[in-house]
Amino acid sequence: MPRVSSRPGRLGVGVVGAGRVGAVLASALRAAGHAVVGASGSSEESKDRIDALLPHVPVLDVRDVVERSELVLLTVPDDVLADLVSGLARLGAFQPGQLLVHTAGRYGVDVLAPARAAGAIPLAVHPAMTFTGTSVDLGRLEGAPFAVTADAPVLPIAQALVVEIGGEPVVLDESARPLYHAALAHGANHLVTLTAQATRVLAAAGVPEGGTLLRPLLSAALDGALRGGESTLTGPIVRGDSGTVAGHLAALVTLAAQEPSLVDVPETYTGLARATVQRCLATRRITETTAGRLLDALEPASRTATQAAAEGAPETVAGPEVVHTVAELRQRRESWTEPVAVVMTMGALHEGHLALVRHARTVAPKVLVTIFVNPLQFGADEDLDAYPRTLETDVAALAEEGVDLVFAPSVAEMYPDGDPQVTVTSGRMGQVLEGAARPSHFDGMLTVVSKLLHLTRADVSVFGQKDAQQLALVRRLVADQNIGVRIEGVPIVREPDGLAMSSRNVYLDERERAAALVLSRAIRAGASEAADGGSVGDVLAAAHQELDGRHACVQPAYLEVVDERTMEPLAPDSMDRQTPAVLVVAARVGNTRLLDNAVLVWPPQGEAS
Numbered sequence: 001m002p003r004v005s006s007r008p009g010r011l012g013v014g015v016v017g018a019g020r021v022g023a024v025l026a027s028a029l030r031a032a033g034h035a036v037v038g039a040s041g042s043s044e045e046s047k048d049r050i051d052a053l054l055p056h057v058p059v060l061d062v063r064d065v066v067e068r069s070e071l072v073l074l075t076v077p078d079d080v081l082a083d084l085v086s087g088l089a090r091l092g093a094f095q096p097g098q099l100l101v102h103t104a105g106r107y108g109v110d111v112l113a114p115a116r117a118a119g120a121i122p123l124a125v126h127p128a129m130t131f132t133g134t135s136v137d138l139g140r141l142e143g144a145p146f147a148v149t150a151d152a153p154v155l156p157i158a159q160a161l162v163v164e165i166g167g168e169p170v171v172l173d174e175s176a177r178p179l180y181h182a183a184l185a186h187g188a189n190h191l192v193t194l195t196a197q198a199t200r201v202l203a204a205a206g207v208p209e210g211g212t213l214l215r216p217l218l219s220a221a222l223d224g225a226l227r228g229g230e231s232t233l234t235g236p237i238v239r240g241d242s243g244t245v246a247g248h249l250a251a252l253v254t255l256a257a258q259e260p261s262l263v264d265v266p267e268t269y270t271g272l273a274r275a276t277v278q279r280c281l282a283t284r285r286i287t288e289t290t291a292g293r294l295l296d297a298l299e300p301a302s303r304t305a306t307q308a309a310a311e312g313a314p315e316t317v318a319g320p321e322v323v324h325t326v327a328e329l330r331q332r333r334e335s336w337t338e339p340v341a342v343v344m345t346m347g348a349l350h351e352g353h354l355a356l357v358r359h360a361r362t363v364a365p366k367v368l369v370t371i372f373v374n375p376l377q378f379g380a381d382e383d384l385d386a387y388p389r390t391l392e393t394d395v396a397a398l399a400e401e402g403v404d405l406v407f408a409p410s411v412a413e414m415y416p417d418g419d420p421q422v423t424v425t426s427g428r429m430g431q432v433l434e435g436a437a438r439p440s441h442f443d444g445m446l447t448v449v450s451k452l453l454h455l456t457r458a459d460v461s462v463f464g465q466k467d468a469q470q471l472a473l474v475r476r477l478v479a480d481q482n483i484g485v486r487i488e489g490v491p492i493v494r495e496p497d498g499l500a501m502s503s504r505n506v507y508l509d510e511r512e513r514a515a516a517l518v519l520s521r522a523i524r525a526g527a528s529e530a531a532d533g534g535s536v537g538d539v540l541a542a543a544h545q546e547l548d549g550r551h552a553c554v555q556p557a558y559l560e561v562v563d564e565r566t567m568e569p570l571a572p573d574s575m576d577r578q579t580p581a582v583l584v585v586a587a588r589v590g591n592t593r594l595l596d597n598a599v600l601v602w603p604p605q606g607e608a609s
């Protein structure tokens with residue numbers, strides 16, 4: 001190894017490959033007092049760059065550049081470097097003591113072995129910076145970190161060169177280079193892809209200046225990540241919001257189907273979301289159960305139907321298994337170790353039920369649907385016999401939702417000894433509103449819900465907000481009986497004209513169907529009165545105006561504003577934002593009892609119009 005001073009002195013510099021990096025580094029070396037004796041570059045772009053950044057430097061062929069220079073900058077693409085160096089060595093182009101600097105991030109100096117054998121001094125100097133190939137880059141060199149790799153005796157030369165052009169040398173071992181470069185490319189290049197994807201998705205959402213919207217957020221996120229790592233993560237994954245994650249993915253899949261240039265976005269989202277789940281789990285910011293739910297929301301299975309529909313492909317979805325006995329249910333349930341969500345129904349499924357199932361799929365990896373028309377919750381003069389029973393079409397609809405198991409027992413299976421002796425009593429909350437008109441309804445409902453919760457041992461059970469009193473009572477059942485299940489409510493799903501979906505809507509004839517709209521209209525009028533700052537009394541007045549006396553076939557049963565948790569009526573002058581208030585209505589339309597409700601939201605004080 002020749003002895004060399006660590007102060008390079010004034011050197012004749014040659015550039016092989018006047019790409020962005022080469023032209024900028026040579027220009028910086030020239031500014032530091034070295035002479036640039038020649039540059040090679042065959043493309044028009046390279047020649048323009050030489051003109052702009054290295055004025056008056058002769059454009060030479062590669063061999064001439066190497067032979068005339070004391071310091072050769074090899075700034076060619078990574079993949080051609082090894083062949084170029086061995087080719088030049090074969091031609092005898094290298095000279096003893098010549099400094100040979102390459103800027104390929106992924107290599108140390110071993111790639112320059114043929115030049116080293118000819119007596120040249122190999123140095124690897126990689127700027128951890130991105131370049132545009134214009135004079136703007138010269139400013140970027142100031143303080144930029146440079147990875148330097150060299151044999152120990154000549155390492156100070158590489159460090160001194162970096163310092164001369166304003167950079168900060170960071171010494172790396174030969175063996176560390178591949179990982180070093182992978183880390184940089186993953187961080188910097190993929191950030192560009194990610195930002196471009198986010199900007200284009202925003203454009204699809206109607207935000208043309210996506211970059212302006214993203215800049216403060218992305219800058220803050222990057223700054224946080226660099227300072228505090230994963231602990232600074234925010235958003236749905238760290239909150240365990242699997243429903244949101246599933247919703248994002250579904251929206252991105254739909255968009256990708258419409259816009260071919262965004263076809264890569266769902267996969268990128270899924271890959272990064274999975275990695276984010278793993279990071280949050282590793283740093284104990286989420287539990288295993290939450291991670292399981294999130295990963296399930298990212299499963300391709302949950303997208304199959306949407307994707308197939310978007311692509312117009314025929315759907316070949318396997319149906320769920322349907323079991324009819326308690327023994328079969330127990331046996332299937334025993335084989336599951338994952339969290340389970342149950343959706344209880346009386347069948348005759350519509351989009352309202354399917355919304356519950358879709359929600360269930362986002363909260364647990366296993367979804368079980370029960371279909372049972374429970375005689376215990378029907379009064380003697382009610383529609384038990386007439387209630388629609390459509391098991392086959394119900395199962396077909398559930399197949400498309402990725403349901404794992406359907407439990408559809410007979411009455412004898414659920415109540416083998418006839419009506420049960422020990423039942424659940426709903427208490428005061430079960431005697432008002434629906435309970436006042438259907439005296440044993442809620443006791444029967446709670447009795448079967450309790451049985452089904454025990455049989456299914458579900459972790460989550462999903463109910464519709466449409467039956468607000470039922471939902472409140474089920475929450476109380478679980479609280480009062482310490483049943484280890486989480487109850488989740490899903491908003492009301494409506495027909496396009498506003499009517500709340502219900503299995504009982506099939507009973508309505510044409511005239512009744514039109515008249516039934518007074519329920520949703522009344523609810524809407526009341527809710528907007530509250531949103532405008534009206535009191536409970538004002539809400540009721542507005543709703544009554546829509547409901548009362550409009551159609552002879554509509555017989556209102558009740559219209560009240562109650563506390564959502566207790567079903568206790570709220571005082572007419574109340575507009576307390578602390579009490580969760582719900583406007584509930586029931587009416588008989590012809591012979592059909594229909595329900596509707598809306599959660600009331602009052603404006604912050606002082607904002608009423």
Ligand SMILES: Nc1ncnc2c1ncn2[C@@H]1O[C@H](COP(=O)(O)OP(=O)(O)OP(=O)(O)O)[C@@H](O)[C@H]1O
Pocket residue numbers: 344345346347351352353355356462463464465466467490491492493494500501502503504505
């Ligand atoms: N339109 C809807 N939106 C959201 N959830 C609903 C809707 N309709 C029913 N559900 C929910 O589905 C579950 C099963 O209800 P059920 O089988 O009684 O259907 P239903 O349509 O309410 O029938 P019915 O109105 O005849 O009682 C309940 O949790 C119920 O609240």
Ligand SMILES: CC(C)(CO)[C@@H](O)C(=O)[O-]
Pocket residue numbers: 344345346372374377445448449467470
């Ligand atoms: C919860 C339920 C399935 C119990 O029979 C029923 O009340 C219903 O369908 O809402």
Ligand code: BAL
Pocket residue numbers: 377467470
């Ligand atoms: N939809 C609540 C159950 C019932 O009406 O019986």
